[in-house]
Amino acid sequence: MTPGEHAPVGPATLRAAGLRRVFPHPGGDVEVLRGVDLTVEPGEFVTLAGRSGSGKSALVAVLCGFDRPDSGTVHIGGDRVTQDLPWRTCAVVPQSLGLTPELTAAENVALPLVLGGVPASEAAATAEALLSRVQLGAVADRRPGELSFGQQQRVALARAVSPRPAVLIADEPTAHLDTGTTPVVLDMLRDHAVGGGAVLVATHDDAVHQVADRRIDLSDGVLELSAANRSTTSPR
């Protein structure tokens, strides 16, 4: 490890161009993305809307490198996105969360830091602070299987934020939260953008759209500005 290796990367733009994704199916191919162009700048909090089945999760998977488009490109800064990107370049909260079941909540949150070379004690302190922020300080020593889904969701968000990634992508991060807990998650997402991160959140939740700088809608495999945002051309 070289000195400073675990430092967060600088601000970087998420940029997708001409994304096309077709899922082969015996009943007829499903063309989910039909030429998606998308840019999220550092400091921007953008929400992605669209009816159920419109392809939001499929787009998220391509944007973070979990899936490959049939054509088109995704870049973060000057780097082509692949699934090997470090957490500090692109961190994701997928719908399935992907927490490590053998690790406690605190260990899950510390993991990206430890893998990035942060000393264990420093990583543990950061994890403790982040879990307290999402109101999980009291259950930091529990494993994912001992937590509710909504609690696991907040662990996954804290884990994604811990390495201070240039790009943060979350898929329905408030889907299982009550109205008292949702603001905690919104604050964390918002703060990440204020700190210079490019934040993209796929959601059906109006509470998330309301705090975003900009909302885009996925419809028929292409993105369009929502009516609510057409008059708003610049971030807050």
Ligand SMILES: Nc1ncnc2c1ncn2[C@@H]1O[C@H](COP(=O)(O)OP(=O)(O)OP(=O)(O)O)[C@@H](O)[C@H]1O
């Ligand atoms: N691996 C796959 N093979 C075939 N079809 C798929 C596959 N994954 C997704 N699809 C189809 O692609 C479409 C988009 O699915 P996706 O999960 O991206 O929707 P979504 O907008 O995230 O929905 P929701 O809001 O319900 O989470 C759906 O019609 C789905 O059935």
